[in-house]
Amino acid sequence: MTTTLVDMGTQDRRRDKDADFSAYMSARQPALYRTAYLLAGDHAGAEDLLQNAFAKLYLSWDKIRDREALDGYVRRIMVNENNSLWRRAWKRREHTTDTMPETGTHDAYDDGMGGQVWSFVQTLPPKQRAVVVLRYYEQLSEAEIADVLGISPGTVKSQASRALAALRARAPQSLNPHESGDEAR
């Protein structure tokens, strides 16, 4: 009898956990997929990053008390995984093709510059790219980015500055209006 009760309790907890996790995943998967795509640069990489992050979240679900922190947890796993040197090298080797990288979908109002800027973003080193994605897509503060990346806010600032400098250097003049504001930052 005791065993049966224990088993039923375990099953109930598992059902609750799965229901909670499923609700979170349904609500947040499309948005987090977009972040994964910007980090990875292609759909295969994005799926791999996100599925792995969700799996680790699932394993840690009961330990995370602050449900507001879930997105941050998933982002942190995805960013760290994507920053791996060896993993990047694997992706470079395994996915080398003659075709250009996927450029995403552009709406009718895109004058083409968005695609070009995205191409330049894809050439940034992973940590700079992660800072750019978290800052300009997720619109996180420097402190929030520092928390996700496990680095200091000062390093976030310097990485962002380097990324912008690199984009400025690589972008054609048409994408790079002389802007005193950038220089000042």
Next chain:
Amino acid sequence: MNTPLEDRVHDALHRTADPLQRAPFTVGDVRTRARRIQRRRAVAAGAAVAAVLAVAVPFGLTMTGPAQRTEVPPATQTPSYVGQVTIDPRSAEVSATPAGVPLLDLSVPSVSAGSAQLDLPKPYEQLTPYRDGWIGTLNVDGDYVVDVLDDSFTVLDETPGASPLVVSPDGQRVASTFDAGDHWSVINSDVAGEELERPWASVPDGPVGTVVTPVGFVSADEVLVSRLDGGDGTFSYYLADGDQLEPLPWLDQPTSASPVTGTIAAQDDSCAAVLDAHSSSGAALWRTCDHVLGPFSPDGSLVVGFTPTPGGDYPGLSLLDAATGASRVDFRVTMPKRHVVGIASQVVWEDDEHLLAVYTDNADQYVVRLGVDGSVERVAGPVTVESGEYALRLTPGDVG
């Protein structure tokens, strides 16, 4: 307030990503992936525990002196047989020469590299010189992470979902594997960074729980890897050479390999053997039922043979001629009453004639240098640890 360039970046990212409305996974997909991670953690943790410490529990024997040669070589041994030597690090000569390989103290955590002791930001379980810095492994709840570090131990890159590293006996090459999603990649690189990056072999993934682990180097180009099938629990073995993968269907339970001689030490249920890695049949060069085989010396001439006990613990080890299996010297631990004494199975060759081993006596741990000439020196310790914990770790690598 953003600058115009920042606005451009913001717009470009949103135009790229916003139209994406994908939700490719179900909760079932995620649970499956989670189970695979969980199984891999469990296997890795089990392997780590098995590799950590083999402890002998002595009964009724009295303490003996340091480095005593207690037996005359038997007539049946080879002429170069030294004899049986008892290890007692408390009374052994304290060496003025530090360990020639990285010595980690997880209780600090720190690494001793030659005469320098360097504090570490994280408790790396393995660490060896790599490029201009280091490469090391962390055990995060049973999940291995490989970090590439600069010379001040700043993490340059990290690879989660990895295996423990295998470092060649001379410390000049490292191999690792990691879960690349639909397969496992096998990496073989030189620590000096003088080679062009080699292609990586891909070992097929399998059911949840499938794990691929490097065993050793059979040559500079060939890494021996094992694959545990998560479905049926069977092991298979491969030689990975660049992106080529050769199955070794005749191989069973390899424990180490020599890149100099191209041989593999392997174990079956009760006996061990040394095999030619390039044999089509896997015929044994020699067999022994008296030892469990450990790593080969850098020149491939010697191989460690742990002394098994009915309980599977190792109360001693021998240095065996790798070509014949004949013992050159047998080391035994001291066995004072009411002490738990043993030698960790994680031993590392310092050079062709000296082996470094971690010796545990209750809560005290030492590193001892065991010479093929029968010499015993205390290199480090004692470090006091909680019972059952394990602070000192050795990794192959040249820090001389």
